[in-house]
Amino acid sequence: MTVSPAARLALALAAGVVAVALAVALSCALGAQPISISAALAGRDPDAAILLGLRLPRAVLAALVGCALAAAGTALQALLRNPLAEPFVLGVSGGAALGGSIVLVAAAGLAHVAGGAGEALAAAPPVAAGAVLGALASTALVFGLGRVAGRLVPEAALLVGIVFNAFVAGVITLIKLLVPPEQASRLMYWLVGAVGYETSGTLAVGAVLIALSVGALVALSARLNVLTLGDEEAASLGVDVKRARAAVFFAASAATGAAVALAGMVGFVGLIVPHLVRRVVGPDHRLLVPASALFGAAFLVLADALARLAFLPLGTEPPVGAVTAFLGGPFFLWLLRRTERPSEAA
Amino acid sequence: MTAPAPGPIVEVRGASFAYGARNALEDVSFTARAGEFVGLLGPNGAGKSTLARLVAGLAAPSSGTVRLAGLDPHAAPRREVARVCALVPQEPHVGWPFTVREAVMMGRTPRQGLLAVATRLDHGAVQGALEACDLVHLASRRLDALSGGERRRVFFARALAQEARVLLLDEPTAFLDLGHQVAVMRMAQLAARGGLCVVAVLHDLNLAAAACDRLVVLSGGRVVAEGRPADVLTDARVSEVWGVPVWRGENGATGKPIVLPKV
Numbered sequence: 001m002t003v004s005p006a007a008r009l010a011l012a013l014a015a016g017v018v019a020v021a022l023a024v025a026l027s028c029a030l031g032a033q034p035i036s037i038s039a040a041l042a043g044r045d046p047d048a049a050i051l052l053g054l055r056l057p058r059a060v061l062a063a064l065v066g067c068a069l070a071a072a073g074t075a076l077q078a079l080l081r082n083p084l085a086e087p088f089v090l091g092v093s094g095g096a097a098l099g100g101s102i103v104l105v106a107a108a109g110l111a112h113v114a115g116g117a118g119e120a121l122a123a124a125p126p127v128a129a130g131a132v133l134g135a136l137a138s139t140a141l142v143f144g145l146g147r148v149a150g151r152l153v154p155e156a157a158l159l160v161g162i163v164f165n166a167f168v169a170g171v172i173t174l175i176k177l178l179v180p181p182e183q184a185s186r187l188m189y190w191l192v193g194a195v196g197y198e199t200s201g202t203l204a205v206g207a208v209l210i211a212l213s214v215g216a217l218v219a220l221s222a223r224l225n226v227l228t229l230g231d232e233e234a235a236s237l238g239v240d241v242k243r244a245r246a247a248v249f250f251a252a253s254a255a256t257g258a259a260v261a262l263a264g265m266v267g268f269v270g271l272i273v274p275h276l277v278r279r280v281v282g283p284d285h286r287l288l289v290p291a292s293a294l295f296g297a298a299f300l301v302l303a304d305a306l307a308r309l310a311f312l313p314l315g316t317e318p319p320v321g322a323v324t325a326f327l328g329g330p331f332f333l334w335l336l337r338r339t340e341r342p343s344e345a346a
Numbered sequence: 347m348t349a350p351a352p353g354p355i356v357e358v359r360g361a362s363f364a365y366g367a368r369n370a371l372e373d374v375s376f377t378a379r380a381g382e383f384v385g386l387l388g389p390n391g392a393g394k395s396t397l398a399r400l401v402a403g404l405a406a407p408s409s410g411t412v413r414l415a416g417l418d419p420h421a422a423p424r425r426e427v428a429r430v431c432a433l434v435p436q437e438p439h440v441g442w443p444f445t446v447r448e449a450v451m452m453g454r455t456p457r458q459g460l461l462a463v464a465t466r467l468d469h470g471a472v473q474g475a476l477e478a479c480d481l482v483h484l485a486s487r488r489l490d491a492l493s494g495g496e497r498r499r500v501f502f503a504r505a506l507a508q509e510a511r512v513l514l515l516d517e518p519t520a521f522l523d524l525g526h527q528v529a530v531m532r533m534a535q536l537a538a539r540g541g542l543c544v545v546a547v548l549h550d551l552n553l554a555a556a557a558c559d560r561l562v563v564l565s566g567g568r569v570v571a572e573g574r575p576a577d578v579l580t581d582a583r584v585s586e587v588w589g590v591p592v593w594r595g596e597n598g599a600t601g602k603p604i605v606l607p608k609v
Contacts, residue, residue: 005464078442081439219460221461222455222458222460222461222462223460225442225452226452226455228441229441230435230439230441233433233439235404235424236402236404236428236431236435237453237455238425238427238428238429238455238456239424239425240424240425241424282443282444282445283442283444284444286461286462
């Protein structure tokens with residue numbers, strides 16, 4: 001094969017963009033209410049209202065969340081040198097959920113005392129900030145406690161993540177019991193990983209944050225290649241390992257935090273997508289990160305469409321997080337069984 | 347062959363290092379010049395690999411100094427150090443299944459920008475390293491599909507592609523069969539003849555004696571002998587340092603010493 005790296009990158013990106021466009025188009029066309037696309041595009045209601053007011057924003061939201069989680073998963077796998085790493089499994093999503101929950105509950109508390117201030121705190125930017133801070137704190141915790149004698153041990157970090165997830169679940173259960181019922185159900189609906197209908201303000205905040213953090217991960221992608229070799233080898237190849245790793249931590253945490261702020265805990269996207277993309281484009285992160293980001297977007301848009309359509313006869317709609325967990329749980333186990341060395345699964 | 351630079355490139359002066367309470371190195375001094383192949387010998391725990399880590403700048407001496415072409419390898423920016431010194435680690439990590447060419451290209455990291463876009467210069471250096479290590483026919487193979495010996499050659503090639511002045515090898519022949527051991531030692535010799543300063547941590551006394559220009563023997567964290575192989579590997583010294591009685595002979599053709607343990 002003599003395709004130049006630049007040509008491969010162009011090919012992967014083109015395929016990814018086409019996949020996202022197709023997924024969004026499909027997701028917009030399908031739904032409980034049949035609509036006429038031509039009528040919608042001509043601006044006739046209710047078709048236009050459904051397409052532009054409901055389905056398109058929802059597809060964009062799913063695309064943003066999928067893009068962020070897949071890119072963060074790719075980066076965390078490189079950092080941990082283990083294909084089982086993923087924002088949800090590692091507890092980074094859990095940390096983000098906890099951070100966001102604390103802000104929401106504080107907002108509810110504040111609303112009792114000073115209504116306006118409480119509402120302001122419950123808005124998108126503070127919740128997103130809480131989620132990003134929570135994601136950062138949990139990433140630091142997992143990678144800090146996943147060390148044995150100064151060396152990062154991937155299995156230890158994964159275990160810390162799993163234990164941290166259980167801890168977060170407990171704390172969030174406690175929070176739900178302590179807050180008023182309507183607050184609790186709102187919290188639950190958010191955390192369960194639902195791609196709902198967010199305001200355009202929320203969408204804009206999330207989009208900016210995700211664009212910046214995924215962009216940073218793409219910029220760091222050559223560093224990720226070298227970091228997979230191990231700390232000392234990366235250092236001997238001229239990489240300032242601490243700085244490079246901190247930058248990747250920060251960007252992956254910000255991406256995860258933004259995704260959780262928008263859609264709650266959607267698991268396993270960062271596991272499934274990078275793994276499948278890696279099988280096609282290979283391990284070079286300069287291809288892998290942007291391609292995973294695009295295919296992650298397409299994947300979650302389709303998963304959300306599936307969630308909306310599959311249960312239509314029952315008149316209900318599971319959150320997209322349930323769909324990804326349904327696919328991702330078995331996928332994780334399958335990957336675990338066949339992973340003796342990262343290289344075999346990668 | 348380039349003319350050896352006048353002064354030493356690797357300069358270790360009075361270096362000590364401790365892991366916790368245990369002194370791994372005490373007051374160690376040694377130098378190495380361009381065009382020279384220096385072997386670091388000594389029993390397990392003598393401090394050879396620790397010394398290699400100090401030279402690579404992966405750790406700082408608790409006292410004394412380490413200089414690489416005048417640079418403090420621990421304090422200087424990693425990128426600058428990597429342009430002077432390339433390291434072939436003891437157990438190279440085979441993580442993600444990059445191809446041989448991709449893996450060797452990573453040796454160009456200290457000479458590339460953030461996105462590591464390869465220039466014609468980079469491709470040329472990689473091709474040269476692949477040729478020097480007899481890897482051209484394996485260039486598009488994945489690392490996880492290679493044998494241990496082939497893999498070791500890949501990491502050697504990556505270090506060559508780095509185009510540093512110092513080539514630091516940490517037990518380059520460990521776990522290799524005889525043929526691959528000889529191949530690696532020959533590549534190291536050729537690199538030194540080509541003007542590089544090659545420093546290798548070695549275990550096999552006979553391979554070291556046959557291939558190296560100069561040997562430094564460490565024992566208990568101290569340098570106990572230094573010089574030409576024939577002068578350094580006397581039977582009394584080998585018996586004392588390694589704690590086993592040995593026969594000491596000589597290769598009639600080359601005059602290099604041969605050491606056999608009395609089992």
